[in-house]
Amino acid sequence: MSLELQTDRLLIREWKTDDAEAALRVYGTDEVTSRLTPELRPLSDAEAMRSVLHAWIEAGPNLMPPAGRWAIVRKDDGEVVGGLSLKLLPPYEEDFELTWALSPDVWGQGYATEAGRAIISWAFEQGIEEVFAVARSSNERAVAVARRLGMEWVGETEKYYDTRLQVFRLRPA
Template sequence: MQPPLTTERLIVRDWTTSDADVQAALAVYGRPEVTEWLTPVISNVTDLAAMRAVVHSWTESQPNLVPPTGRWAMQRRSDDAVIGGLVLRMLPPYAQDLELTWQLRPEVWGHGYATEAATALLHWAFTYDIDEVFGLARPDNTRAIATAERIGMEWVGETTKYYDTALQVYRIRQGDLPERPRSIETED
């Protein structure tokens, strides 16, 4: 995403292979309390070398993805700390359904960062030719469900269609997106 998106408190930007981004990614994806909720199910990344390889693959693939799909870092403006990540990707069987995911370091849960960043990302994503975006959550992932609802997503049912596990499905269409806050803009 060029240029990055900014909100009142956050910058949504491409991941880099810098030591700071790799360490920040490990602080998110190296935590079992984060990775246990990911779909498809993955193990947490256990060390810096493995995380470096993952971030490298993200940065290598990003230019080849068709917008609005991608993977971005969520950086706090007050201290430049990367506190999480956002993903827009095609759901299996990779034909038409677009999924939004968000992951945060556990110590910043409950501050509205995921809602703020995801809303900005959705405003940008809907400038492309897409009709809707889905959010998936395991039935007992109350945090993800609450975030999906705060973003403005509506519950549309439960399915095992995507990852062979029962998931709650939430959807947002452009007309359902909350009004864009004045603090959300694209940096020049």
């Protein structure tokens, strides 16, 4: 599903393989990948990042809408500053999970909250009834984003990724 959303400061759009250098500043850093669920190893170089982006782009049309993976671009300078995804949570693949990742040099500016708000409102327009976010309790920044987005804490579980996670949920107001 092809998507382009604008917020005050950001553009949310499909990934391009030419985003590899910028995306590496996000997914090539241990600060980001160690906090993702499931945890990843940082991508080693732009070529590896390009392959991953290629795989994400190829997989896109086969995902169940409104699932997808998108780049977060700062409108001021056109810089890719992060990524967002909406994906079905294992093992039942019924619940949509929102994930965010920002290049560490732009943490603390509200971009994850701004992008998250836009994607959630678009996802609700597509007809889904709830969006989840999961994070380890030690991932204070992710928990704070979920709270800023108005998500409600609904419990903790190990059922998704074999690690204890806090679960947050938002339903349309």
